[in-house]
Amino acid sequence: MIEEVVSARLPVGETLVIQKNRIEGQEPHKHRLAIVTGTHGDELEGQYVAFQLARVLKKKLPALCGTVDIYPALNPLGISTIYRGLPGFDLDMNRIFPGSPDETMYEYIAHGIVEDIAGADLCIDIHASNIFLREIPQVRINEISAETLVPLARHLNMDFLWIHSAATVLESTLAYSLNAIGTPTLVVEMGVGMRITRSYGDQLITGILSVMAKLGMLTEPAPPVAPPIISSDGSVSFVNANTSGIFIPKVQHADRLEQGELIGIIADPLTGTIREELQSPASGLIFTLREYPVVNEGSLIARILGGTTL
Known part of the structure; x- marks a missing residue:
């Protein structure tokens, strides 16, 4: 069932409408899960997760206990x-919450x-x-909420949980x-901008079903999920460019690296020379890797997850 969450009039005579897809099972008021x-x-x-999860849940309605609200946009x-x-507005929407019912249009939308x-x-x-x-x-969790969120995040079938310090x-x-x-709110980060990685989406959907079973929202057995790596800020190393040019990787995303291993080079297409060789500062998992090849001094190239525990 498609429902309106909040709406606001636009200057051009149109209306901005935020919608959700509400999927109700048995005892719809007993539990509620929001997918945003x-x-x-x-x-x-x-977008793929919202599409595919709605299809999966409609097939599982007899086993669904509670309500799932999917907010795709x-x-x-x-x-x-x-x-x-x-x-x-040149404004990041994820910087205006919790919003306000009495301020600008987008603050009103955020509040709703x-x-x-x-x-x-x-x-x-x-x-x-x-x-x-x-x-x-991955799941990113504020350390302030870690005690509540980590037990739930373990069931989400993500590769690792990154617990951030409150200051960040x-x-x-x-x-x-x-x-x-x-x-309770878990933040999932995966893939790359302007693209859909179906394998990541399917992995998350399995995790969502697992969490639903943990919450008592599915009467069927929970699908098996892999235990995640759990990391804090102190376990993450950053690799940044010291010069400008074209980044050419020498490793694959999600590879495990040894300290000092070559991650990639920054090349100068004009002179045909290598401006910089980038080595891994620690042994561990390369969980973030530069996708867009043009870099400037200071550009983030990679994040390495070291010192991890299960």
């Missing part, structure tokens, strides 16, 4: 124009979204990377705002 995506218009991995104008932020999701047993906020970087499937978490995000009012 489309906050950034250039992040499309969640919190920023529909951004998605339709392939624009990361809010078109016409938070009000609609509030009270869910769990919200899963799905993001992709931007067009520059590719990420393996922005309070204006949807996830922070929902966690602050007592609605």
Whole structure:
């Protein structure tokens, strides 16, 4: 059932409408799960998850206990124009939550979204990377909420859980705002901007079904999931470019590297020379790798996950 979450009039005589797909099973008021995506218009991995999860759940209605709300596009104008932020405002939507009922149009929209999701047993906020970087499937958790969220995230079938220090978490995000009012929210990051990686989406859907079984929302057995690696900020090493040029990788995304191993080179197409060789600063898993080849001094090339535990 398609429902309107919140709407606002646009200057051109049209209406901006945020919608959700509500799927109700047995005892619809017993449990509620919210699946949210489309906050950034250039992040499309969640579009596949929203599409496929709705199809899967409709086949599982006899086993569904509770309600699943799927919000495929919190920023529909951004998605339709392939624009990361809010078109016409040069503003990141994930920097205006929890919003306000009395301020600008988009703050009003943000407020309506938070009000609609509030009270869910769990919200899963799905993001992709931007067009520059590719990420393996992961859950990012604020250490303030780790005690509540890590036990749930273990069932989500993601490759690892990254627990961020509170100092690195922005309070204006949807996830922070929902966690602050007592609605547990997990942030998923996977893939690359402007693309859909079906294998990642299918992996997450299996995890969502597993979490639903954990919450008592599915009467059938939970699908098996792999245990994630759990990491903190202190286990992550960053590799940045020290010069400009074209990045040519020498490793594959999700490879395990040894300290000092060559990650790639920065080449100068004009002179045919290598400007820089980039080595791994630690042994571990390369969970972020540069996708877009043009780099400038300071550009992020890779993140290496070392010192991990199961």
